[in-house]
Amino acid sequence: MSICVAIASANPVKKRATLEAVRVALGIKDVDAVVVEVEHGMPDQPIGDEETLRGARVRAEGALALRPDADYWVGLEGGVTERDGELEAMAWAVVLGRTAEGELRRGESRTATFTLPREIADLVRSGVELGEATDSVFGESDTKRGPGTVGPLTGGIIDRVSYYAHAMVLALVPFRNPEFTFAPATERVEA
Known part of the structure; x- marks a missing residue:
């Protein structure tokens, strides 16, 4: 069986995380990942x-x-959120797909969070994007297309692919379990 997955990002990390998650969660090895902007x-x-x-x-x-x-x-989106005076990093994974009856179904999951060091948090609060702030603090370049912020902060134990892949597996729960009832994806979201 072969499937096509349209990923709304050209970031190779998001593509790899999606492919890993689909292959593991749905047991489908032949996955054509199409990147759309x-x-x-x-x-x-x-x-x-x-x-x-x-x-x-x-x-x-x-x-x-x-x-x-x-x-x-x-759709995968990384973000930051304030909690108790600290800035935390996290991301959301959203998967849309159709049931056998053609009903549109949505699966969503959030990654774990982790507290950002003040050196990165202060830059983000000043308007710098997290990836750029990470690059600046660690003296790297384009970490958001590689290990992300989570990579250097965990000493490489968790990289951005594995960080996103767990959330993707959980967002695929409604599609792995078609025999159960999940809320349909009915409303459109405005940007």
Whole structure:
């Protein structure tokens, strides 16, 4: 069996995480991952849980609009949120797909969070995107297309692919379990 997954990001980390998750969670080895560029209208650095989730939803819905022939449509959005005076990093994964009856179904999951060091948090609070702040603090370049912020902060124990892949597996729960009832994806999200 072969499937097509439209991913609303050209970031190779998001593509690899999606492929790993689909292959493991759905047991499908032959996956054609198609990257689509979605005009999502979101800020480069989403702030807060709601804005980050909205960004992932808009991306998944944009992928559906651009590639209606795919089997699944994926939006992944990284963000930051304030908690008790600390800035935490997290991300949302949204998957859209159809049931055997053709009903559109949505799966969503949030990654774990981790507290950012003040050196990175202060830059983000000043308007610098998290990836750029990470590059600046660690003297790296383009970490968001590689280990992300989580990579250097965990000493490489968790990289951005594995960080996103866990959330993707959980977002695929409604599609792994078609015999159960999940809420349909009915409402459209505005950017």
